[in-house]
Amino acid sequence: MLNASLNELSAALAQKKISSAELTQLFLDRTSRLNGALNAFITVDAEKSLAQALAADERIAKGDAKPLTGIPVAHKDIFVTKGWRTTCGSKMLSNFVSPYDAHVIERFNAAGAVILGKTNMDEFAMGSSSETSFYGPVKNPWGPAYVPGGSSGGSTAAIAARMAPAATGTDTGGSIRQPAALSGVSGLKPTYGLVSRYGMIAFASSLDQGGPIAKSAEDLALLLNVMAGFDERDSTSVERAAEDYRRELDRPLAGLRVGVPKEHFGGGLAAEVGKAIEAALAQLEKLGAKRVPVNLPSSGLSVPAYYVIAPAEASSNLSRFDGVRYGHRAKEYRDLADMYFRTRAEGFGAEVRRRILIGTYVLSHGYYDAYYLKAQKIRRLIADDFVAAFKQCDLIVGPTAPTVAFKIGAKAADPVQMYLNDIYTIPANLAGLPAMSIPCGFGKDDLPVGLHIVGNYFSEARMLNLAHQYQKATDWHQREPGGIRP
Amino acid sequence: MNWEIVIGLETHAQLSTQSKMFSGASTAFGAAPNTQASAVDIALPGVLPVANKDAVERAIRFGLAVGGENAINRRSVFARKNYFYPDLPKGYQISQYELPIVKGGEIRILTKSGEKAVRLTRAHLEEDAGKSLHEAFRDSSGIDLNRAGVPLLEIVSEPDMRSAEEAVAYAKTLHSLVRWIGICDGNMQEGSFRCDANVSVRRPGGPLGTRAEIKNLNSFRFLEHAIEFEAKRQIDILDDGGKIVQETRLYDADRDETRAMRTKEEAHDYRYFPDPDLSPLEVSEKWMGEIKAKLPELPEAKRKRYQIEYALSLYDASLLTDTREKAEYFELVCRSLEGPAPKTVANWITGELSALLNDRGIDFSQLLISGKAFAKLLDRIKDGTISANVAKEILHGMANGEGDADAIIAKRGLKQISDAGAIEKIVDQVIAANPKQVEDYRAGKEKAFNSLVGQVMKATQGKANPAQVNEILKRKLAG
Numbered sequence: 001m002l003n004a005s006l007n008e009l010s011a012a013l014a015q016k017k018i019s020s021a022e023l024t025q026l027f028l029d030r031t032s033r034l035n036g037a038l039n040a041f042i043t044v045d046a047e048k049s050l051a052q053a054l055a056a057d058e059r060i061a062k063g064d065a066k067p068l069t070g071i072p073v074a075h076k077d078i079f080v081t082k083g084w085r086t087t088c089g090s091k092m093l094s095n096f097v098s099p100y101d102a103h104v105i106e107r108f109n110a111a112g113a114v115i116l117g118k119t120n121m122d123e124f125a126m127g128s129s130s131e132t133s134f135y136g137p138v139k140n141p142w143g144p145a146y147v148p149g150g151s152s153g154g155s156t157a158a159i160a161a162r163m164a165p166a167a168t169g170t171d172t173g174g175s176i177r178q179p180a181a182l183s184g185v186s187g188l189k190p191t192y193g194l195v196s197r198y199g200m201i202a203f204a205s206s207l208d209q210g211g212p213i214a215k216s217a218e219d220l221a222l223l224l225n226v227m228a229g230f231d232e233r234d235s236t237s238v239e240r241a242a243e244d245y246r247r248e249l250d251r252p253l254a255g256l257r258v259g260v261p262k263e264h265f266g267g268g269l270a271a272e273v274g275k276a277i278e279a280a281l282a283q284l285e286k287l288g289a290k291r292v293p294v295n296l297p298s299s300g301l302s303v304p305a306y307y308v309i310a311p312a313e314a315s316s317n318l319s320r321f322d323g324v325r326y327g328h329r330a331k332e333y334r335d336l337a338d339m340y341f342r343t344r345a346e347g348f349g350a351e352v353r354r355r356i357l358i359g360t361y362v363l364s365h366g367y368y369d370a371y372y373l374k375a376q377k378i379r380r381l382i383a384d385d386f387v388a389a390f391k392q393c394d395l396i397v398g399p400t401a402p403t404v405a406f407k408i409g410a411k412a413a414d415p416v417q418m419y420l421n422d423i424y425t426i427p428a429n430l431a432g433l434p435a436m437s438i439p440c441g442f443g444k445d446d447l448p449v450g451l452h453i454v455g456n457y458f459s460e461a462r463m464l465n466l467a468h469q470y471q472k473a474t475d476w477h478q479r480e481p482g483g484i485r486p
Numbered sequence: 487m488n489w490e491i492v493i494g495l496e497t498h499a500q501l502s503t504q505s506k507m508f509s510g511a512s513t514a515f516g517a518a519p520n521t522q523a524s525a526v527d528i529a530l531p532g533v534l535p536v537a538n539k540d541a542v543e544r545a546i547r548f549g550l551a552v553g554g555e556n557a558i559n560r561r562s563v564f565a566r567k568n569y570f571y572p573d574l575p576k577g578y579q580i581s582q583y584e585l586p587i588v589k590g591g592e593i594r595i596l597t598k599s600g601e602k603a604v605r606l607t608r609a610h611l612e613e614d615a616g617k618s619l620h621e622a623f624r625d626s627s628g629i630d631l632n633r634a635g636v637p638l639l640e641i642v643s644e645p646d647m648r649s650a651e652e653a654v655a656y657a658k659t660l661h662s663l664v665r666w667i668g669i670c671d672g673n674m675q676e677g678s679f680r681c682d683a684n685v686s687v688r689r690p691g692g693p694l695g696t697r698a699e700i701k702n703l704n705s706f707r708f709l710e711h712a713i714e715f716e717a718k719r720q721i722d723i724l725d726d727g728g729k730i731v732q733e734t735r736l737y738d739a740d741r742d743e744t745r746a747m748r749t750k751e752e753a754h755d756y757r758y759f760p761d762p763d764l765s766p767l768e769v770s771e772k773w774m775g776e777i778k779a780k781l782p783e784l785p786e787a788k789r790k791r792y793q794i795e796y797a798l799s800l801y802d803a804s805l806l807t808d809t810r811e812k813a814e815y816f817e818l819v820c821r822s823l824e825g826p827a828p829k830t831v832a833n834w835i836t837g838e839l840s841a842l843l844n845d846r847g848i849d850f851s852q853l854l855i856s857g858k859a860f861a862k863l864l865d866r867i868k869d870g871t872i873s874a875n876v877a878k879e880i881l882h883g884m885a886n887g888e889g890d891a892d893a894i895i896a897k898r899g900l901k902q903i904s905d906a907g908a909i910e911k912i913v914d915q916v917i918a919a920n921p922k923q924v925e926d927y928r929a930g931k932e933k934a935f936n937s938l939v940g941q942v943m944k945a946t947q948g949k950a951n952p953a954q955v956n957e958i959l960k961r962k963l964a965g
Contacts, residue, residue, distance in 0.1 A: 233536060
């Protein structure tokens with residue numbers, strides 16, 4: 001059951017081979033055995049989960065089940081969840097219990113899925129290693145000395161360690177895809193606006209996008225069917241007809257034009273990663289896809305542009321955490337200003353404070369044009385690159401991250417090195433394009449490598465098609481971390 | 487040497503929508519603290535703003551009224567104004583900065599020195615902050631977020647006014663306009679309409695002086711006093727060879743003075759940037775056309791029309807177009823008239839009827855006299871059934887709900903006596919009873935005549951037709 005696909009679990013539930021309560025208990029048990037070592041979950045509440053599972057069992061008994069009814073799903077602790085503590089990985093929200101559900105949580109609840117727990121993450125999603133969490137770093141199931149990537153590292157680690165069959169994440173600069181790659185699982189960041197951001201604690205509003213994390217592309221399609229959908233409470237939510245993201249899974253790849261950007265195979269790419277990607281490209285060609293060289297000339301500017309835009313928005317988005325209405329408040333203070341200073345200095349970790357400072361600086365009078373406006377111009381150039389590239393190809397394929405997982409603490413002291421981990425993933429966020437990562441091999445120390453797939457706007461079904469065909473022909477996504485012994 | 491005062495106003499008009507600028511919470515005034523603050527207004531983690539279409543429509547209505555289609559930016563952008571304050575839940579206010587929804591336009595004002603156009607710089611949409619409550623708490627402050635997120639239109643004028651009188655005329659005209667087009671209830675006590683005044687002084691024709699901004703003036707009297715005080719303060723400093731500091735000042739109504747609040751050096755860097763949670767606001771030609779079609783005839787157009795169509799003076803036309811209700815009432819009465827001229831209607835509405843409304847503290851919507859009924863009353867003066875004086879009495883009866891003019895005339899027996907025979911009889915009696923006055927009149931004392939007229943009117947309880955009384959009395963006294 002731990003290795004089963006969502007379709008298989010759904011069938012088992014429908015055929016009463018297992019109840020949702022039993023299935024939920026199975027994953028809760030595994031979580032309680034492994035979480036001490038991996039720290040993938042911040043909050044687990046067996047009672048709440050099992051109550052939902054029992055309700056799902058009733059629904060199944062009544063014949064009222066939907067595809068995800070009764071299936072446990074782990075949620076990144078960035079989605080506010082009614083009655084559950086939602087921390088966003090921060091001390092600032094260590095006591096925050098949300099009075100409302102995020103749109104994504106509502107959708108899963110309506111589908112009858114069970115909330116398995118809230119997963120660990122970089123504080124306010126700011127990080128690429130899941131080390132900046134106030135609740136301690138997440139360990140990579142493929143080697144506990146390594147980071148799982150981030151910021152959705154709790155969710156990817158939970159999937160890799162089979163602590164959950166499905167999970168949610170958010171992706172602002174690669175926060176679903178990079179940890180999916182480093183943890184050896186599949187993850188998808190949809191087109192900006194496809195999944196509502198309502199109730200998803202904002203990091204950088206123009207870049208944030210929620211998406212699914214699972215073992216396979218087929219599972220991702222099923223999860224995306226639940227997550228995607230118009231929400232009038234999010235003004236950036238896109239109003240369009242619902243689609244079944246599974247509909248193209250079985251389409252042959254013959255004739256598919258796969259664009260390979262030479263900029264993503266340059267100096268910073270580790271040879272072992274490059275080798276795995278080349279092998280994956282060869283496999284895709286074997287499946288009938290046609291390899292097309294494309295150019296993304298501005299992609300080298302994406303990291304600097306991102307580290308202006310994202311902190312600028314974050315500095316403003318995080319202003320609401322002021323100790324006045326909810327969340328952490330300093331115990332002692334002299335006056336109002338002192339209350340703000342102490343509350344925010346105590347409540348936020350170093351990386352969050354760094355980004356608030358950068359963001360405040362680039363928006364300041366006299367610097368706005370030189371930084372923020374210039375970064376916005378670069379953002380348009382990057383989007384234009386993709387428009388040109390998608391005239392020559394259907395999907396773009398390359399490495400998700402330049403290296404396999406690095407050791408915990410290895411880049412903690414060097415933010416720029418850490419930021420460069422997202423060099424291949426950031427352009428899709430800046431352009432608002434859908435992108436995903438799937439396992440495609442292993443590098444040193446048997447650490448996983450991720451294959452990055454970028455599609456044109458709303459081409460999720462085609463991306464999932466490529467990923468599924470690749471996963472039918474390979475078994476990388478079925479590999480289990482060997483080091484984990486419950 | 488003399489100084490010229492230069493004034494520009496920034497006015498916050500609360501838009502009269504049911505719900506807030508970016509949330510579904512109610513905007514009703516006076517609810518218990520924090521009962522009208524939704525998750526969005528409290529700025530819980532994860533919430534997002536959605537622009538209120540009704541508020542946007544009201545802003546467009548304003549733009550069309552002050553400058554037509556050219557004043558509407560087809561694309562405007564919401565921006566975040568970042569600062570920390572306990573009653574600002576998000577740590578930023580959503581406003582419009584570089585691209586406001588309304589640009590340009592003008593407000594025409596009327597003062598003793600004539601008509602004048604005050605140009606508008608812009609008008610933009612924004613949300614109000616909450617309220618800090620300091621009184622009811624010891625060692626702490628309370629926060630009421632009911633106001634947080636209430637939609638405002640900030641209307642910014644050019645520094646085109648040259649006296650407190652002009653500034654008040656502008657504020658009053660603007661106040662009348664926003665109510666006229668139904669975008670703001672104009673309630674100044676509740677803070678629905680408040681002004682900030684930018685005041686500076688200069689040598690006539692010289693460059694602009696350094697200005698001080700006086701915040702939150704919520705009555706026309708305060709506006710007038712604050713400007714007068716501030717201008718005098720600045721002139722005194724300059725006359726003494728001093729310099730004006732650019733600063734924000736507060737008007738203290740109790741002491742009738744302005745006080746420094748913060749200087750330019752202390753001003754915040756608001757770090758404005760486009761709000762990524764809200765797409766740019768697009769106004770389609772179709773939408774604008776629909777809004778334009780629903781726009782009522784504007785006061786200025788009415789003023790022009792009244793001067794031509796009803797041959798009224800600009801002064802009368804202005805008095806009548808003070809509020810839309812008054813103007814519409816005037817037109818309704820004119821349409822129902824048989825006899826009198828519009829000028830008579832104007833006099834009655836701006837005179838007796840306005841006084842009546844004022845005395846009773848009601849407005850036209852609460853007036854029990856329909857335009858048709860009012861026209862009938864005036865017709866009864868014209869056709870000689872009643873005198874103007876009696877009509878005033880009847881008007882009050884009508885306002886009390888006693889029925890229409892004819893009913894009250896019948897009930898109270900107020901019909902004017904125009905029967906020459908009956909009047910002659912009374913005149914004879916009065917002449918017989920007042921030999922002294924008769925003698926005085928014949929001796930050339932005109933005053934005595936008025937006394938005799940008064941006696942006749944008294945004897946008829948004011949119902950005798952005054953013109954006939956005059957004529958008959960004169961004839962008899964001469965005979």
